[in-house]
Amino acid sequence: MRTAHPRALRRATAAGALTVLLALAGCTSGGDTKAASSAPQRVSDDQAAAVPDDEASPAPQGSSSPSKVPVLPDAQLTPATGSFTAKEKKYLHGRVPKNMDPAAVLQIGQESCQRIERTAAHDKNAAIGALIAGEIEGADDAIIHLCPKQRPLLDAAATGFPDGTRKKPKPGTYQALTDAKGCTWKALGAGGRVLGSGPGPGNGTKKVTAKVPAGTTSFVSSGCYAWLPV
Incomplete structure (x- = not known):
């Protein structure tokens, strides 16, 4: 998997035109609240310590120790109806906290892709700038696994x-x-x-x-x- 590009010193001075584009691109239709309402339950330190390493979520970028938030094993990454594609399963691997709907986590990644695509449709450099500045949470993994057609934007952002x-x-x-x-x-x-x-x-x-x-x-x-x- 591609190493995430460093995200440092995000500025409140992000320019007017780019800010408007990003705000527009962040809008989603239908008012979905599923992801927001499916927050993982709090896990005690004792419970976390008992989780095997292969069921713990990856460490945050720059962290020196693995995170111990329990995550669903791959065998349990199934939606309520239908099934996930192979690419969707790769995206969800190690990313879904226990007691959380995998479809809700997938939706977050899909919305990141939609935001990137909509921004790029208005201004390609605005989308690249958003990736460089870290404006879109989890954009790197979302692009790699869910919207690979946007990979050229990610590659361009890596040079800035x-x-x-x-x-x-x-x-x-x-x-x-x-x-x-x-x-x-x-x-x-x-x-x-x-x-x-x-x-x-x-x-x-x-x-x-x-x-x-x-x-x-x-x-x-x-x-x-x-x-x-x-």
Whole structure:
């Protein structure tokens, strides 16, 4: 399985146009509340400790120890009616807490796919920016298993990085995935020496670009949402 892209420093300054697109894409029809109403029951520490490792959910990204929340074994991943496809079962593996409907967990992944697809239909770069910034929960696994047609977006997102501080960025020209004013950046070298700064081209009229020279040890930005190589 593909390693999840780092998610760091999510910014409240995500630009107006992208924010609107993401909000629209997050809407679902029919008012389904099944996933929200099927929350797993609380498990005591003693119960959790008794769960075999192969029935414990995977550790969260960056965690040094496995999570001990009991999950359904694969043999019990069955919906109330019908059956899951092989891809759906792979997505659900190790992901469904006991006492929770597997179909509700699957629905969360399907809604992530719908949000990505709807956003990309309006603006491909907005969808890529959302993936880079971690705006869509569980998007990586959802794309890999449930909507593989969106894999090119995930691959593109892997080449970018979110707003904030990026250590040792690859030299090149990058574009900020926002139209908002106030995007600023600095390329810093050894000893904190400024090698380049901006906003440069853009500043509200078009997307800001930044040239990261060789020798850059840190790239620091604010109000830029996410960066993608040009």
